[in-house]
Every structure is written in C-alpha cells, then in structure tokens.
Amino acid sequence: MQPTDKQAKLFAKYISDKKVLIADASSTSRGNIANNLVKMGAKTSNLILCQSYEIAEEELKRHSPQVVIADYDLERRCGLDLLQTQRALNKDAKSALFILVTGNTSQSAVAKSAEEDVDTYIIKPFTAEVLRLSILKTALAKINPPEYIVTIEKGKEQLEGKQIDQAIKTFEEAMTMDSNPSLACFYLGQAKIIKKAAEQAEGSFHRGLQYNKIHYKCLVGLFDILMDQRRHKDAYEVIRKIAHYFPANPQRLTTVLRLAIITQSYEDVERYYRIFTTIDTRNEEMVKYICAALVVCGKYYLQQNSQSRALELFQKAAITASGRTRILREIILALVEFDLSHKAGEYLTRFPAETQKSSDYLSMDLLIKEKVEPVGRLIDYGRELLKNDIHDPVVYEVLIRKSQDAKLVDYAETLVGQAGKRWPERANFFSGLMRNKSATATG
Amino acid sequence: MSKAPPPGLTKEDLELIDPTDFQSIETHIVLTNQATKSTISEKNAIKVIEFLEEGIIIEAPGKVAARGHLVAIQFIIAGGGVDPLTFESTAKVEEAKTNELDHCDRLDLRFMQHDYEKWKKVQDLFSSRQNQIEEFFKAAKGW
Numbered sequence: 169m170q171p172t173d174k175q176a177k178l179f180a181k182y183i184s185d186k187k188v189l190i191a192d193a194s195s196t197s198r199g200n201i202a203n204n205l206v207k208m209g210a211k212t213s214n215l216i217l218c219q220s221y222e223i224a225e226e227e228l229k230r231h232s233p234q235v236v237i238a239d240y241d242l243e244r245r246c247g248l249d250l251l252q253t254q255r256a257l258n259k260d261a262k263s264a265l266f267i268l269v270t271g272n273t274s275q276s277a278v279a280k281s282a283e284e285d286v287d288t289y290i291i292k293p294f295t296a297e298v299l300r301l302s303i304l305k306t307a308l309a310k311i312n313p314p315e316y317i318v319t320i321e322k323g324k325e326q327l328e329g330k331q332i333d334q335a336i337k338t339f340e341e342a343m344t345m346d347s348n349p350s351l352a353c354f355y356l357g358q359a360k361i362i363k364k365a366a367e368q369a370e371g372s373f374h375r376g377l378q379y380n381k382i383h384y385k386c387l388v389g390l391f392d393i394l395m396d397q398r399r400h401k402d403a404y405e406v407i408r409k410i411a412h413y414f415p416a417n418p419q420r421l422t423t424v425l426r427l428a429i430i431t432q433s434y435e436d437v438e439r440y441y442r443i444f445t446t447i448d449t450r451n452e453e454m455v456k457y458i459c460a461a462l463v464v465c466g467k468y469y470l471q472q473n474s475q476s477r478a479l480e481l482f483q484k485a486a487i488t489a490s491g492r493t494r495i496l497r498e499i500i501l502a503l504v505e506f507d508l509s510h511k512a513g514e515y516l517t518r519f520p521a522e523t524q525k526s527s528d529y530l531s532m533d534l535l536i537k538e539k540v541e542p543v544g545r546l547i548d549y550g551r552e553l554l555k556n557d558i559h560d561p562v563v564y565e566v567l568i569r570k571s572q573d574a575k576l577v578d579y580a581e582t583l584v585g586q587a588g589k590r591w592p593e594r595a596n597f598f599s600g601l602m603r604n605k606s607a608t609a610t611g
Numbered sequence: 612m613s614k615a616p617p618p619g620l621t622k623e624d625l626e627l628i629d630p631t632d633f634q635s636i637e638t639h640i641v642l643t644n645q646a647t648k649s650t651i652s653e654k655n656a657i658k659v660i661e662f663l664e665e666g667i668i669i670e671a672p673g674k675v676a677a678r679g680h681l682v683a684i685q686f687i688i689a690g691g692g693v694d695p696l697t698f699e700s701t702a703k704v705e706e707a708k709t710n711e712l713d714h715c716d717r718l719d720l721r722f723m724q725h726d727y728e729k730w731k732k733v734q735d736l737f738s739s740r741q742n743q744i745e746e747f748f749k750a751a752k753g754w
Contacts, residue, residue: 195717196660196669196670196715197658219713271638271658278744282748288748292660296661299661350753351753384751
C-alpha cells in the first residue's frame, strides 16, 4: 500500500524541522534508515546517528530529538530504555515518536515494547516500502490523530486538571467514537478510581477487555483494583493472563509467584520456575521468591504424599538458592518434619564453607543429628551451641525434647523459659513441647 | 489442529492472539566470495538489513567482497513457526561500501540465479511476522 501524495507531503512537512536520533550498532543500518528518512523529507543536518546506547543517551540529552529510531538490541543495552530518557526530556509527548527498528523478532521484546507504549516496531530485514510506510503512518497518527484519540487526550487533560466529572463524560463520549474503545474504557476506569467508585472502575476495565482481551492497560488496571481489594484469586487469574501475553517483565514474575502461593496454585509454580530459568537479569528479590515458592510447593507435595515431586522441587530450590542459607534451612526443616531426615543431610552439604559456623548451619546439623545420635551426645552438642551463642529456636526445640528423654525435666523447663523470653511470639509452642512430653509420660 | 490453552486461559483467550505462536526468526547467513574463495559462516557475522526486489543489503565483516564480485549466499532460517528454510543463490555485488570505523562492509547484492518461490517464502515469513507484530501492538495498546 503506497501513501497518498497528501500523506507524503504532510509527513515531509512534519519531519523537515524535526531532530531525529538513530541508534543502531550497525553502520549500514544507521545509514540505510537515514537515507530513507532523507528521501521522505528529513534534513541531513537534523539527523543524529549513534552507534551505541551510551552515545545515544548523551545525544538525547544534548539535542532532545522528537523522533528516536532505535534498535532493540544495542550491544549490552536495550534500546527501549532510551524511551524513558526521551519522555523525560520531551514534555510534549504527543508529537514525539519512538520507533524500534530491529532484528529482534522475539515475542518478549515485542510485548515489552507494547507495554511501554512504543509507537511502532519494525523488524529487519525490512523492505524500503515497509520501513517508510510504517514510519509515515505512525507519524501521521500523531500529527493527525483520529477524533477518538483527540477526545481521549482531552479527557486526560481534564483528569490532570482534576475535572473528574467532565473527564468521565469525555471518555464516555470517546467510547462512541471507535468500534474497539478499550483505551477509552481504561481511562474511564481511571477516572472512576479517582472518584473512589471501585466497582464502576472494575466494570470499565472489564468492558475494555471485552472489546480487546489483551488490552494491556485494562489488564493492569483490573489487576490493581483486585489487589487493592485483596481479591487474590481473581487477581491471580488476571496476572496469569498478563504474564502469558506480556512475558518479558521479570518483576511481574515475583508478583505472580506470590499470588500463586497465596491462592495455593502450586501446580503453576513449576511453570513459573521454567520462565525464571530463561530470564537473564534476576534480582535478589526474584531469586528469593522463586526459591520460597519452590519450597512451599515442595511442602505441599509432601503433604499430598508425592515425595518424589517434592524432592525434585527441593532440588531446584537448592540449586537456584546458590548457597542462600535460609532456603536450605527451610528445605531441611520440611524434610525433617516429614520424617525424611536421611534426605536432609544432602542439603546441609550445600551450605557454603564460610557459612558452616552460622546459626542456620549448626542448628540444622543438630536437628538432623537428632534422629541418629545418642541422647547424651545431642544434649552436649546443644549445650555447646548455646554456650557459643548459637541461640536458634531449633536448638532450643531439640534440647527441650532430648532433655526430657534424658529425664532432665528441670533443665527442659529452664530452656522453655529462656526460649519463651527470646521469642515471646512462640512461647506457647515451647511450652507445648513440655506439656506434650508430660502428657505422653502420664498417658 | 487446536491447541490446549495453558492453565488460567480459555480457548477464547487464545482465539485472538496466542503468543506461543510467535517464535523468533533465527537467520544464519553463509557467504562465499567466488573470486577469492573466502567464506564467512560464523553465526551473526552477517546481518541482513533490507530486502530488495531481487536481492538484499547486508552488513558483513570488512573487505569480504568488492563491487562486481560474485558471491554464493545461503540463508538458513529457523523459527517463525515454520519448518526450517534454506535459500541459496549466486549474487552480484552491485555496491560495496566500507565503514573504516566499524571494520565492516555494506554490500548490496543482486541475485543472479535463485529459486523465486523460495525467495518469496523468505520474504513472506518476515512480512507475516511484521503483520503479527502490528496486530499485537494494536490489540495491546488499543489503537
């Protein structure tokens, strides 16, 4: 499809006075895109060609170009990140353009770009016709937006000016202007949230999704409302959909995992683990969440008598934990709880050497030994730990049990008192250890 | 053939767009200069920038070919939701421009002998992916 003469002239007029930054590691690509733009009316003197992310960022700050054309993959950096810089520098976002021209055809890159509201995404290799038409159409949509978008922008301004009731009327009007008014539904929902009409806001987002099942803003809007209302099951359904269509956001994985556990959707955790293994940049929080989720899942399967599945998940958690002692501790505690102390020893060996004098390691060592070592030796070991200031609840727990086995009831009671002082929130638990034993002895 | 939807999604959800249908298109180019017999076959050494009517513009490591040279070019394409595709052709270097800073050449290649149908398949694959992306963008952004 060729542009009309009128369209071509309109674009030429638009681009003629615009600074255009082209960021691409390939000189051929930079030159090629630049040539095409010049043929469409851009001035050579207005073109800023950058071969790396760092140079592009510097030039962005220096020139504040209204048009940025970037490759998604800029060596070690992501070209998409330049969008934030452009937005910060260009307050008049309505006429600014951000276009990706890239060899990256992956869905995760495409979805991430759509999330960030990139103007258009052109894949290489392109034909000159596709490149020019795509850039032209995108620009014209900005220069000469349809009435629907003009009305939404008017509504957004009213929202910003705190004219909420007027904004609501404007968005309702916009909804009549397009056969697929998901965006208007989203902003209507936002206006309803400001009016604290959560139910109506939810209705708007749902309506937007009826027109368009994967409208990102409506999905996120709906999710936020459901989370605010602690409707975790419903929120989980929504975030699952978001994670499916827009998989690239690693932070979302943390949220999904948290909700999977809250809603006891244990079957899903392994799927999220597989997604996690494909993510390049993982922060501490994400690792913590995935490990915790795998352990909780493993515990669930132990409860369901699916031992082999549980052990598989514990293995994954331990590998992912890479020596994080809290995770290893939780695995050991779960295994001992379910009478699998013989399996727990393996996880003790995963503690890094430098942590083997830590409270986590030593208390777990004592716990594992409880099943195999003679009472006297265990008590000596436990006492030694306390003497060396290893005050861990598990140490007290084992000692209280074993002291009673050795008929050292007074000592056990002293330990209950000490533990209750250290951990008042668990005082009943420690007292219960005494009572249980007493009940057993008298029963 | 219908696909079972993943947990939490319904068949209806997949009707519009199923992102698992979108596979990256992996392209590997092998180029041999018929005059010098030098070959470039390392992955990602050659980048295809633009499709021409009966040829392509590529970026290759420096001094691989000069204007007028004949080269044998092989495209090996995987992904994109189709069976792996191999396209081969002899091509003439119509233009060769060297970028001294990047140590790479821009080469405009015109196919001399090629399987037209296969070439069309290659172009259609990328064009189809571009259309999918545009549809997805429209659905995700709402306009």
